[in-house]
Amino acid sequence: MLKPKSVVIIGASREPEKVGHVILQNYINAGYDGKLYVVNKNAGEIMGFKSYKSVLDIGDRIDLAVIAIPARFVPQALEECGKAKVKSAVVVSGGFAEIGNNELQDALTRVAEKYNLPTLGPNCLGVMDPRSRNDTLFLPTYKLSKPQVGGVSFVAQSGAVGSTILDLIGGEGFGLSKFISYGNAAHVDEVDILNYLMNDAETKVIVLYIEGIKRGKDFVEIARRISKVKPVIVLKAGRTSAGAAAAHSHTAALAGDYQLQEAIFKQFGFIVANDLSELLYYAKIFVTEQRPKGNRVAIITNGGGAGVLTTDAIASSGVLELAELSAATKKVLQKSMPVLVNVRNPLDLAGDAGSERYSAALEALGTDPNIDMLIAIVLFQTPGADSKVAAKMVEYKDKTDKPVIVLSIGAEYTQMHRIMMESAGLPVYDSPMSAAQSLAALYTYSKYCATHK
Amino acid sequence: MLKPKSVVIIGASREPEKVGHVILQNYINAGYDGKLYVVNKNAGEIMGFKSYKSVLDIGDRIDLAVIAIPARFVPQALEECGKAKVKSAVVVSGGFAEIGNNELQDALTRVAEKYNLPTLGPNCLGVMDPRSRNDTLFLPTYKLSKPQVGGVSFVAQSGAVGSTILDLIGGEGFGLSKFISYGNAAHVDEVDILNYLMNDAETKVIVLYIEGIKRGKDFVEIARRISKVKPVIVLKAGRTSAGAAAAHSHTAALAGDYQLQEAIFKQFGFIVANDLSELLYYAKIFVTEQRPKGNRVAIITNGGGAGVLTTDAIASSGVLELAELSAATKKVLQKSMPVLVNVRNPLDLAGDAGSERYSAALEALGTDPNIDMLIAIVLFQTPGADSKVAAKMVEYKDKTDKPVIVLSIGAEYTQMHRIMMESAGLPVYDSPMSAAQSLAALYTYSKYCATHK
Numbered sequence: 001m002l003k004p005k006s007v008v009i010i011g012a013s014r015e016p017e018k019v020g021h022v023i024l025q026n027y028i029n030a031g032y033d034g035k036l037y038v039v040n041k042n043a044g045e046i047m048g049f050k051s052y053k054s055v056l057d058i059g060d061r062i063d064l065a066v067i068a069i070p071a072r073f074v075p076q077a078l079e080e081c082g083k084a085k086v087k088s089a090v091v092v093s094g095g096f097a098e099i100g101n102n103e104l105q106d107a108l109t110r111v112a113e114k115y116n117l118p119t120l121g122p123n124c125l126g127v128m129d130p131r132s133r134n135d136t137l138f139l140p141t142y143k144l145s146k147p148q149v150g151g152v153s154f155v156a157q158s159g160a161v162g163s164t165i166l167d168l169i170g171g172e173g174f175g176l177s178k179f180i181s182y183g184n185a186a187h188v189d190e191v192d193i194l195n196y197l198m199n200d201a202e203t204k205v206i207v208l209y210i211e212g213i214k215r216g217k218d219f220v221e222i223a224r225r226i227s228k229v230k231p232v233i234v235l236k237a238g239r240t241s242a243g244a245a246a247a248h249s250h251t252a253a254l255a256g257d258y259q260l261q262e263a264i265f266k267q268f269g270f271i272v273a274n275d276l277s278e279l280l281y282y283a284k285i286f287v288t289e290q291r292p293k294g295n296r297v298a299i300i301t302n303g304g305g306a307g308v309l310t311t312d313a314i315a316s317s318g319v320l321e322l323a324e325l326s327a328a329t330k331k332v333l334q335k336s337m338p339v340l341v342n343v344r345n346p347l348d349l350a351g352d353a354g355s356e357r358y359s360a361a362l363e364a365l366g367t368d369p370n371i372d373m374l375i376a377i378v379l380f381q382t383p384g385a386d387s388k389v390a391a392k393m394v395e396y397k398d399k400t401d402k403p404v405i406v407l408s409i410g411a412e413y414t415q416m417h418r419i420m421m422e423s424a425g426l427p428v429y430d431s432p433m434s435a436a437q438s439l440a441a442l443y444t445y446s447k448y449c450a451t452h453k
Numbered sequence: 454m455l456k457p458k459s460v461v462i463i464g465a466s467r468e469p470e471k472v473g474h475v476i477l478q479n480y481i482n483a484g485y486d487g488k489l490y491v492v493n494k495n496a497g498e499i500m501g502f503k504s505y506k507s508v509l510d511i512g513d514r515i516d517l518a519v520i521a522i523p524a525r526f527v528p529q530a531l532e533e534c535g536k537a538k539v540k541s542a543v544v545v546s547g548g549f550a551e552i553g554n555n556e557l558q559d560a561l562t563r564v565a566e567k568y569n570l571p572t573l574g575p576n577c578l579g580v581m582d583p584r585s586r587n588d589t590l591f592l593p594t595y596k597l598s599k600p601q602v603g604g605v606s607f608v609a610q611s612g613a614v615g616s617t618i619l620d621l622i623g624g625e626g627f628g629l630s631k632f633i634s635y636g637n638a639a640h641v642d643e644v645d646i647l648n649y650l651m652n653d654a655e656t657k658v659i660v661l662y663i664e665g666i667k668r669g670k671d672f673v674e675i676a677r678r679i680s681k682v683k684p685v686i687v688l689k690a691g692r693t694s695a696g697a698a699a700a701h702s703h704t705a706a707l708a709g710d711y712q713l714q715e716a717i718f719k720q721f722g723f724i725v726a727n728d729l730s731e732l733l734y735y736a737k738i739f740v741t742e743q744r745p746k747g748n749r750v751a752i753i754t755n756g757g758g759a760g761v762l763t764t765d766a767i768a769s770s771g772v773l774e775l776a777e778l779s780a781a782t783k784k785v786l787q788k789s790m791p792v793l794v795n796v797r798n799p800l801d802l803a804g805d806a807g808s809e810r811y812s813a814a815l816e817a818l819g820t821d822p823n824i825d826m827l828i829a830i831v832l833f834q835t836p837g838a839d840s841k842v843a844a845k846m847v848e849y850k851d852k853t854d855k856p857v858i859v860l861s862i863g864a865e866y867t868q869m870h871r872i873m874m875e876s877a878g879l880p881v882y883d884s885p886m887s888a889a890q891s892l893a894a895l896y897t898y899s900k901y902c903a904t905h906k
Binding site (some may be wrong): 036068094095139140142144145157158160161162166167168171190209213239240241242246247248274275276277281302305308309312314315316342348380382383409412413426428431432 | 548592595596598610612614619664757766793797798801832863867887897
């Protein structure tokens with residue numbers, strides 16, 4: 001399904017506003033280099049492709065069928081895929097259990113089971129794998145920033161939330177491994193997907209957005225094993241009773257008791273997010289595969305106030321501690337820093353600090369055994385902070401074995417440097433709270449891994 | 454100090470890296486149209502301006518002296534300002550109580566008091582008033598997005614936090630009334646500034662970043678009165694004991710007992726922020742001067758999952774309720790919406806919803822007496838959402854008396870529409886939590902105002 005050598009689009013269309021047209025166009029635009037077939041009952045030729053009346057007429061091995069036709073025709077089309085020995089199917093069509101059409105969805109499930117044909121959806125966006133250029137998403141490309149190739153795999157029940165996150169990842173420096181939107185989960189569900197991603201070497205971090213869990217026992221089984229292999233960040237929608245009712249109307253999901261689910265997530269080392277923004281904050285630090293040895297954080301800053309706010313955020317995380325600088329580090333810093341710099345943690349380098357002062361501070365803190373993680377605050381509005389400081393941060397990250405993140409808050413000039421640092425694998429945060437929360441999550445996960453081998 | 458007709462820069466310099474040079478250059482670049490004088494003991498002429506040896510030699514009425522010279526010379530320079538009957542002073546120089554130099558700071562305070570000369574600082578950025586083009590900030594302009602003229606006044610003890618926020622406001626659609634960075638508060642302090650801004654008609658919202666409160670009793674006195682006049686959003690640094698210690702080393706502030714302070718803030722109707730990002734979230738909704746009549750929120754969305762997450766955020770705010778649509782509204786919607794749309798709150802218009810469907814939904818909800826506030830989720834990644842939907846939102850905001858905000862999450866295409874809507878006075882949020890938190894704060898403040906007349 002993710003790396004098909006041949007794809008058929010069932011419901012491909014000449015009309016630009018049709019989903020089947022957008023999907024075909026996206027395959028062409030993405031430069032997909034496998035075999036591409038189209039099926040449409042009426043059209044003889046679509047965008048240069050010969051159109052077959054049925055998948056049974058193609059007479060070639062098909063790895064993936066993308067089905068984008070009205071709901072009532074879907075079970076029959078899937079039946080034909082089964083007979084034609086198609087290897088997998090993605091049903092993007094909506095109009096099933098999410099609007100109460102349970103019988104039609106059951107019919108679809110029965111066909112998938114009868115032919116043992118892995119079927120994703122219905123009511124979903126399908127899959128995207130930037131490495132294989134396989135992309136079933138029916139979204140206009142000009143509206144979406146396309147993500148780079150990377151290590152984060154994103155699993156979303158909801159199509160729109162998925163595409164939103166995909167767009168956000170496109171604006172970030174880190175890249176995407178797989179995107180999987182599974183909608184109503186009539187056949188393939190979150191348990192199957194987690195099983196696959198757990199063993200996928202291209203995936204370093206799994207980000208999971210779910211509305212309901214269908215196979216509770218099997219979910220617990222995979223949950224018990226997966227965090228020991230790679231981190232899973234989870235955002236559950238329908239955490240409140242009002243939200244659960246809304247979720248049921250959306251993907252027919254039964255949201256269940258969130259307190260129980262959250263307890264399970266935490267017990268098995270999942271990183272629990274409470275908002276969409278947190279998914280990205282966590283993804284960007286976990287994908288670096290940095291792991292801290294302890295919970296003691298050092299802060300260097302070129303703005304005193306930002307240092308104070310970050311200290312508050314660290315102290316109120318409930319997990320992290322402010323590191324006590326070693327005597328040796330203090331000695332080194334007292335020599336290398338200007339008189340105005342008060343040698344303590346947070347270390348305020350003052351607003352005129354440039355790359356040399358940052359460099360000297362990083363060197364000193366980097367070898368301090370009392371420090372497990374480092375937040376470097378670089379406020380690019382100050383007179384001393386420039387691209388050389390950003391370059392120094394990237395250089396330092398490759399030299400130290402301590403997790404290091406940057407906190408840079410601001411508009412254009414700052415954003416330019418953020419993208420530059422993130423593209424080099426250095427996570428950059430835009431608020432003290434998100435920085436502290438992310439380090440706290442990283443530490444908590446590392447501790448989980450150390451005690452659950 | 455904020456709208457001077459004449460300014461003298463004491464310590465102006467020819468050397469580009471000197472603070473006094475940057476300040477003078479910024480006055481010239483900003484197109485300041487009052488009289489500009491420069492004082493420098495050594496130079497005969499600086500950037501085309503005749504340089505005076507002392508402010509006493511100028512022989513003209515001076516409204517504002519900006520002092521940017523080494524700390525030890527500051528009390529003498531201020532003394533000369535006093536003798537020359539200068540109306541106000543901003544001391545940007547550092548090197549006073551924040552590095553333990555309490556005596557020098559006391560000397561400065563005594564001079565300010567002796568001449569009854571309102572003096573801001575030391576160790577501060579000073580003031581910016583985009584309407585009068587008065588700007589004492591010694592920051593390179595290319596690093597900073599300049600804010601538009603607007604109704605938010607920002608008061609910051611810390612210079613770097615202040616400039617960071619200023620930069621962020623520059624990237625937002627709403628504008629700035631006054632920026633005041635007051636540093637060590639040797640003379641003018643947060644109480645004086647709040648007193649001024651309370652009566653300033655150009656200021657609709659006050660955003661306050663503080664590290665310590667010096668005059669506790671006077672602060673309580675102004676706090677008791679100010680929220681009835683206009684909203685005050687406050688972020689206190691040094692909320693934890695580790696943070697308080699860091700704050701003391703930064704601006705010599707005694708952070709005090711935060712639990713007590715927070716209780717006072719809340720008792721007197723302040724909007725309490727816990728992170729820098731929250732200051733902007735709150736500022737953008739309060740500056741619209743919208744006030745809800747109750748706490749019942751309706752959600753319309755073009756993405757089901759985002760609707761569920763926003764429902765969770767509303768329900769977990771502790772303050773807001775999900776509105777129950779009236780029978781009349783339901784009837785209207787059942788007629789005007791496609792069959793796939795499930796008529797309930799959140800109202801999921803589906804991914805193909807364009808401006809017409811948004812328009813019909815907004816009309817119906819706008820007249821529903823069961824609804825006090827509205828969140829319109831517009832995910833621009835979906836096929837139907839485009840600039841027409843954004844324009845419709847702006848149009849609707851001007852027609853309804855219910856507070857309305859937009860939730861749009863995404864990269865470039867989304868950001869373009871965000872700026873467009875915000876510039877028209879419609880607040881746009883980038884996460885369900887921030888949207889819900891902001892409406893909750895707005896409702897809480899409105900309730901405070903209704904019960905404290």
